[in-house]
Amino acid sequence: MDPTDFLQNGTVSVSDDTYAVCRTDHNHPGAFATIQDETETTVVVEQDDVNTVDASEIESGWKRLTFEMDLPFELVGFLAAVASALAEVDVSVFVISTYSTDHVFVKEDELDAAVLRLEDLGCNVTD
Incomplete structure (x- = not known):
């Protein structure tokens, strides 16, 4: 299977919300996602909720692109094909995969470049 075949006419939705990625010591009940390993917990929250997170580090200003x-x-x-294509236009990514969906987060000021690049790959990008 060629991963680029899945990008042709594939739908990618852009979130209305802007997110913050936070390093913390515990879960956050309103988080979009919580990732926990042996050394740290990361929560992704809507940026408006960032003040409710007890975080040691916060990286704000992320938009979510969901591959539908x-x-x-x-x-x-x-994901290698997506990340490489976005890297070609100097867009860095933060990625979360669930059982059936991939979410690629890009900085808000890089969103336009990311959308154009994904459209170049054949994706239908929707708001």
Whole structure:
């Protein structure tokens, strides 16, 4: 399977919300996502809620791009193709994958460049 085939006519939605990525010591009940490993907990919250998080570090100003497509587990290189394409236009990413969906976060001031690049790859980007 070619990962770029999934980008052709694939829908990518852009969140209305802006997010903050926070390093913390505990979960946050209103978080969009909580990622916890052996050494730290990261929560992603709507930027308006960042003051409710007891965080040691906060990186604000992220927009969420959600790939609204069913991606099989055996598909190799999908996120690599997306990240590489965005890197070509100097857009850095923060990625969260769930069981069936990939979310790519880009800085708000890099959103236009990211959208144009994804459209160049054949994606239908929607608000």
